[in-house]
Amino acid sequence: MTISRRRLLATSGSLALTGALAAACGSNTGRGDATSGGGGPTLQQWYHQYGEAGTEQAVRRYAAAYRKATVKIQWRPGNYDQQTAAALLTSSGPDVFEVNGPTLDQIQGGQVTDLTDLFDGVKDDFNQAVLAPKTYGGKIWGVPQTVDTQLLYYRKSLLKDANVQPPRTLDELVDTAKALTDKKVKGLFLGNDGGAGVLGGTPLYAAGLSLVTEDGKAGFDDPAAARTLAKFHRLYTDKSLLLGAPADWSDPSAFVQGLTAMQWCGLWALPAVKKALGDDFGVLPFPKDGAAGKPSVPVGAYSSAVSARSKHRAEAKAFAKWLWIDRTAYQEDFALSYGFHIPARISLAKKAAKLREGAAADAVRYATDSGWAQPLLWTPACQVAYQDALNRIIKDGANPETEVKAVVRKTNGELQRVQKKKS
Known part of the structure; x- marks a missing residue:
């Protein structure tokens, strides 16, 4: 790592x-x-x-x-x-x-x-x-x-004990995280900030959207974006998310130590997870959301x-x-x-x-x-605006439609700016 x-x-x-x-x-x-x-x-x-x-x-x-x-x-x-x-x-x-x-x-x-x-x-x-x-x-x-790449790690034995299956949709992920949460173990770890830092565009691609379209415009100017992002606030209010772990999302220690039943983490962690847990784990792509959705792997x-x-x-x-x-x-x-x-x-x-x-x-x-992968046209300004909005949606319960519309405006302005520089 x-x-x-x-x-x-x-x-x-x-x-x-x-x-x-x-x-x-x-x-x-x-x-x-x-x-x-x-x-x-x-x-x-x-x-x-x-x-x-x-x-x-x-x-x-x-x-x-x-x-x-x-x-x-x-x-x-x-x-x-x-x-x-x-x-x-x-x-x-x-x-x-x-x-x-x-x-x-x-x-x-x-x-x-x-x-x-x-x-x-x-x-x-x-x-x-x-x-x-x-x-x-x-x-x-x-x-x-x-x-x-990043993946969703899940503990097979904990899911079996809770009588739940590995989640294949975002709705199932929300429900499964809640079912796996008890006094000792949280259902899901997306980072100590609740997921805004690590998730970024992953949920958008899971909803069948994108950060930037092929013709150089914001790829999430769609009601599906707000519907998908709103589900992360539910994870937060359900208290299914592990927050304040000793190490952040990039380190698998919270997962291998049993603090969480599922964790979003990098492929780099797989050897350490296997050494600690043997075959008692599996990995999944980020689950799809909605009829047009598809599994998402950054x-x-x-x-x-x-x-x-x-x-x-x-x-x-x-x-x-x-x-x-x-x-x-x-x-x-x-x-x-x-x-x-x-x-x-x-x-x-x-x-x-x-x-x-x-x-x-x-x-x-x-x-x-x-x-x-992040599109070449996706600028740091776009990233900051999007991540700040996602953080407000997750933690503060900010209106997803309003937040997404603001980021779409910012993104389209940035995309116009950078594309004007074409020689």
């Missing part, structure tokens, strides 16, 4: 990150610290600092195996997104870099290189939900590396991008293709040997041994069939 992975899913359309987990491993930041590979030009490759032991050593090993260029790794602690945004404005930044994006500003500003041609013959093998936000103007600007992916200011763009593109498209063994290793993530390639996710059975296999299927 890492700070960076949770930040990734925050920008996957659902989360405002709360709390922090300690990052581990890796403090080298200088250009001279890198492991070199072959001859040819020297390429600078940047990564954010992972909290997963062994990841830094792995990416240095990958770089050392490349023979068509000398690849120098920079392992960057601190505010990585800010560092890369500043570096892309100069000629001394990275050639190849990991990015939580690329962002719309980076694409529209001509700071990143078109990578569409790298996907010839393999585009359909990438998880389409995470590939979509890397696509703009019909071109692909980043190669997804691994997929991170996904996100860091990607590998190439700076438009690189003096070796062709060589940098060739290296990105070698590592993140051609070298499938490295991709599986990166996803599953140090943390617990889904390879971005569908074929790899289906055949990876650690993902072929039980809850892990279910998670792969949900992410592939029901995954959604």
Whole structure:
């Protein structure tokens, strides 16, 4: 579990990150610290600092195996997104870099290189939900590396004791959470704020809606949005939600310690949950709501991008293709040997041994069939307005129709603003 992975899913359309987990491993930041590979030009490759032991050593090993260029790794602690945004404005930044994006500003500003041609013959093998936000103007600007997702964990024995089934609809989730709540155990944990920070757009997609439509407008200008979001206030007033847990939603401790019968948490928690509970748990997508609804699974992916200011763009593109498209063994290793993530390639996710059975296999299927990622056009201003409204709906019982209408106005204004910047 890492700070960076949770930040990734925050920008996957659902989360405002709360709390922090300690990052581990890796403090080298200088250009001279890198492991070199072959001859040819020297390429600078940047990564954010992972909290997963062994990841830094792995990416240095990958770089050392490349023979068509000398690849120098920079392992960057601190505010990585800010560092890369500043570096892309100069000629001394990275050639190849990991990015939580690329962002719309980076694409529209001509700071990143078109990578569409790298996907010839393999585009359909990438998880389409995470590939979509890397696509703009019909071109692909980043190669997804691994997929991170969130799921509804439930304790099988507690549901059996309460004579309830795993919830398949949002109404069933509300009723089941109430049935599972007693003096010692709460039915559901959505985070210490009641869910506004972690849920974000997930309920909208469960209602058959979206954050942004294909034609660039608010995707939740529909009465179904208010009806769906209102149900979270019922969870709050029913006192079915665990609030004030020792650790927030990203940590599975509340679930494994029996403080809650169900918890919304990340895929990264699955190994710890399995170690603690054995087979006494299952995972589900967020339940659908309404006749037009469908299961909803938020996904996100860091990607590998190439700076438009690189003096070796062709060589940098060739290296990105070698590592993140051609070298499938490295991709599986990166996803599953140090943390617990889904390879971005569908074929790899289906055949990876650690993902072929039980809850892990279910998670792969949900992410592939029901995954959604934050649209590229969804700006931080849209996110803040939406999350603030959801918080008022959940905790204060604010009128959902009024709140949704206000966010729709804000969102449409933002979308018009950013789309005017198209070149």
